[in-house]
Amino acid sequence: MTDGDDRPAGAAASGDEQPATVPQDGDGPAGRLPTAPDVHPFVAGGGPSPQPSTRRRWRLWAVLGLVLVLVGCGVPGVLLLGLVRDAAGRPxxxxxxxxxxxxxxxxxxxxxxxxxxxxxxxxxxxxxxxxxxxxxxxxxxxxxxxxxxxxxxxxxxxxxxxxxxxxxxxxxxxxxxxxxxxxxxxxxxxxxxxxxxxxxxxxxxxxxxxxxxxxxxxTPAGARPWEVSDLTVAVGKRVVVATTPALRAKLPGLLAQAEAAAKVADLYAVAAPPPDRYLVFYAGRAEWQRWYGGGRPKWTAGYAVGVGGGHHDVVLNAQSLSPTGVDDLLRHELTHAASLPDRGYADRSSWWLVEGLAEYAGADGQPVDRYEGLAEARKLVRGGWGGRLDALAPADDAADDRVGGAYGIGYLAVRHLVDRFGEQRVLDFFRAVVHERRPVAEAADEVFGEPWSGLHDDCVAYLRAVAG
Missing domain, CATH: 3.10.450.50 (Nuclear Transport Factor 2; Chain: A,)
Structure with a gap:
């Protein structure tokens, strides 16, 4: 997750993209929907953008909130209309x-x-x-x-x-x-x-x-926005963006950015097709405190939360977003929604891989020397980190630069693996470690054909050379 902001209130989506109209009473059955306009999107996360450390601080909470709290939250595979029936067909x-x-x-x-x-x-x-x-x-x-x-x-x-x-x-x-x-x-x-x-x-x-x-x-989701708020909604091909009527002017720009980010995030669907729709909620001050239970730290600008069925809802904090950086933020957050298993992950030792992949998607192919977290990664490489990827995850109360540095190191490690083995094999590795919960050494042997100990040392040597 990255920090960033919405477009100016008057920003319009490109081309023929239009916010979807709100259905009125008496419209046809929901199953017979009009064709969604060719719109573009926006997704999660963000933070006060002026300082990179502040920009990244919210990410930790968003990821831990998304990942750790989801473990063990099962969702029925089949949900029937009315009361559940027994074997004899009785309620x-x-x-x-x-x-x-x-x-x-x-x-x-x-x-x-x-x-x-x-x-x-x-x-x-x-x-x-x-x-x-x-x-x-x-x-x-x-x-x-x-x-x-x-x-x-x-x-x-x-x-x-x-x-x-x-x-x-x-x-x-x-x-x-x-x-x-x-x-x-x-x-x-x-x-x-x-x-x-x-x-x-x-x-x-x-x-x-x-x-x-x-x-x-x-837990983990709490009250959904549609339970407690009036909503205005824009629907695109890949993203649905919703907010309160007071903020409806933000929808065209946010939807356009989110649709663009979704095209990138779709590429990182690991073990299943990409989400049928990414759902993003843009929260005003009051809604930020209420949607999905509220209570997020002040520095949190966005988060994603699992709601079952392989879906992750994303929430942005309208009070924290800045005009820059939103695009990589959206790519990062939507990549989490596309790549993570429905049940989340519990092993903090794979934090570097989960966040590194999302950061890699957020960077969207830019040169390593233009990665905005490089200075923070350099500071952490030079002191305060013991050189182990499996011990990279920052504590909940970590300083801003420690959090930003951890994201940067995760990005560099994943970037090195992609440069050496290609994106598909890295995604296969991700699936084995995060989805199948196999030991990283076993996954490396199978996917890369090399011992993890040597690959780990190569990653560390690479990031020390780049950021050391």
Whole structure:
């Protein structure tokens, strides 16, 4: 991840690129979408740009937030509409080992309501979407409906997690946890997922009515922007960019930059096709504190977070971005989204490889002597680093120049491997180490045909010659 900034507010996308319009109530089913305009993109990360060290400081958090927190966050491979069925085809909530008979029957009625709401959402029927809720819940649901339609929702699959539970022993009020699989723009995508708490009241006619849908607080993603904010959206061929109405003027320039970055990032999809769409959110001051749980360090300008289904959402901090450096930042962040496994990675010893590849993509073929982190890499090479790539990852509280230097060393190591073996073999090595979690020595023997100990020493000698 790199620091950078959006284009000036009035910047327009090149050629015939236009921000996509926000769907209106009554538009056709989400599965029948108009052809997306030929637009260009933007993606994650950034930091106050005047000083390279500040520019790079945010990267550490973004990467660790993306990578380490994702480990072990599984996502269902198949998400069904309505309640999960057992082998006999009965709703799982109807099995005798799950709640009382009354709770099971109530859960089935709630599932019917959720299915109706899902169908209404996909068909552009706002009235139907709101019909399952009580009046007090409808303003928040109206905002959510509009945001999801603007993002061109193409799948919405609620799955009840268990049976309803009474709220504070009040028989008319209930809570039901629901996991929703969802897709944007692409009808046949592998769904992302979000766990939502829903609250219900049993009306006089015996039918459950939604009284609230709680914000997702599940780690690592927290509340998605479409849960809590009004959104305006631009859709390109490879990237979807969303922000608040107050910042809508930024969308054309950001989308153009993101589409250009996506063309580079697509080349680094390691073990699967590139993402069907990169999804980028541009956060104002309030949204930065709320989207995906907020709480990021002040120096953080952007981050990526896994949301399941092989997707990584990216968030940019509008308050931290500067007019320069955004392009390499976008290439860096989108490369993470394209190259990392869905479950992330847990081994800090491979940090240099993960970040080095993203930095290599961010540099986009520029000469080594023009790499903007070279001075920081030189400072770290000359002191403070023990010469081991597997011990390169900086601590969470590391100084700015230590963080920037670590990124620079990772870049130089990957650059040396690419210069010697070519990009494809380096990607094969990345897949073996990061995706398949094989020992680096084993991966080097298989992919490069040479012992890792010797290759490691060659990398260190190269970067000492360049940056020493």
């Amino acid at each position: 799982a909530a109807g099995r005798d080992d799950r709640g009382t008979a009354a709770e099971r029957r109530l859960g089935e009625r709630m599932a019917v309501q959720l299915d109706r709401q899902a169908a209404a959402l996909l068909n552009g029927d706002r009235a139907g979407f709101l019909a399952v809720a009580e009046p007090a819940a409808r303003p928040a649901l109206t905002r959510r409906y509009a945001a999801l339609r603007a993002l061109r929702v193409t799948a919405w699959r609620p799955v009840a997690d268990g049976v309803p539970a009474a709220v504070d022993r009040r028989p008319e009020e209930w809570r039901l946890t629901v996991t929703v699989g969802y897709c944007f723009v692409v009808p046949g995508c592998t769904p992302s997922s979000v766990e939502l708490g829903t609250r219900w009241r049993v009306a006089g006619d015996g039918e459950p009515r939604l009284t609230a849908v709680e914000e997702s607080r599940a």
